[in-house]
Amino acid sequence: MSTDTTDATDTADAAAGAPAAGRPLLELNGLRKEFGGRRPTVAVDDVSLDVHEGETLALVGESGCGKTTLTRLLLGLLEPTAGSVRFDGQDLAALTASELRGVRRRMQVVLQDPYSSMNPRMRITDIVAEPLVTHDPEARGRRARARNRERVGELLAAVGLDAGIQDRYPHEFSGGQRQRVSIARALALHPRLLVLDEPTSALDVSVQATVLDLLADLQQRLGLTYVFVSHSLAVVAQVADRVAVMSRGSLVEVGDATAVLRTPRHPYTRQLLDAVPVLDPRRGRRAAARASAPTAGPADEAADGASR
CATH class of the missing domain: 3.40.50.300 (P-loop containing nucleotide triphosphate hydrolases)
Structure with missing residues (x-):
């Protein structure tokens, strides 16, 4: 066809x-x-x-x-x-x-079910920073953690979330909040x-x-x-x-x-x-x-x- x-x-x-x-x-x-x-x-x-x-x-x-x-x-x-x-x-x-x-x-993707796309054992800061760590060698290691947290805070603010939530886990949020976290993660690499x-x-x-x-x-x-x-x-x-x-x-x-x-x-x-x-x-x-x-x-x- x-x-x-x-x-x-x-x-x-x-x-x-x-x-x-x-x-x-x-x-x-x-x-x-x-x-x-x-x-x-x-x-x-x-x-x-x-x-x-x-x-x-x-x-x-x-x-x-x-x-x-x-x-x-x-x-x-x-x-x-x-x-x-x-x-x-x-x-x-x-x-x-x-x-x-x-x-x-x-080119990044935002999936239908935000909860299933997140590791429930990871904190929000690590979930959103994961693309940075995967693709940018300078974002890896202990020395880069403070810089990553700053970047994650900026991304969370961009999607209407408080930067102070970084140390919380996915199960602590509503579906709408989790989808905002997913969008923040997708934006991490400037797609x-x-x-x-x-x-x-x-x-x-x-x-x-x-x-x-x-x-x-x-x-x-x-x-x-x-x-x-x-x-x-x-x-x-x-x-x-x-x-x-x-x-x-x-x-x-x-x-x-x-x-x-x-x-x-x-x-x-x-x-x-x-x-x-x-x-x-x-x-x-x-x-x-x-x-x-x-x-x-x-x-x-x-x-x-x-x-x-």
Whole structure:
């Protein structure tokens, strides 16, 4: 199955939805990933996609459609069966282990469940400093500990947490606070790209809003590029510049977020919109999805504090 945006018109719409200036930061070309032997399972099938600097591209689709496998391919955590991944013009498959290590400083991931991504026996200061210790020889050893703590304090402050929490453990925090710690850890190496794999789906709705506001603020201040994986079209409507819809390992529609959510071209996209739950039965499901982008200002940060 080839990468598809429904037809030639859809392809033009997808191009129109992308920032035109400059080379893409991330380029996926004909990606395919198979698992198994004689009768392999195709998890990703001929996916081609560009992600431009400073934008938020949302990758949406039902569970099992290949979203997670695709993100592992673009991060260089899996080798593709066919096709290529280029980050900032560099083909990941052509890099040596040392060169790939350097590239990984600039592309980081925030996972769905922050608690499972942390060692419960490590203090917050060591969790957030772990990327520094891994990638920077000067951050290792006892002499570097004071400098690391200072850097960790700066990172925690950047995500709205008190620097004084450094000596506490993950179980002492709420889900929203732990996700902020995860974001701080992802920022430690000054990345250019963040892959956000369902970063709010494990959080209460009130806390989701504050985390999304934080991500938007960080993107504006630091010039970050996001690949935002989600199955929630309400969240996608709030955060995305462009949307890529994935089904059975392939892209079926790519384009400007407003266009895709308001006037979907592919039947599968329309099915996703029709599946959005609504509280008012008199209100159409698709209408609810289209109107899901908030019009008010940022959510009150007090909601996060109340849930802690």
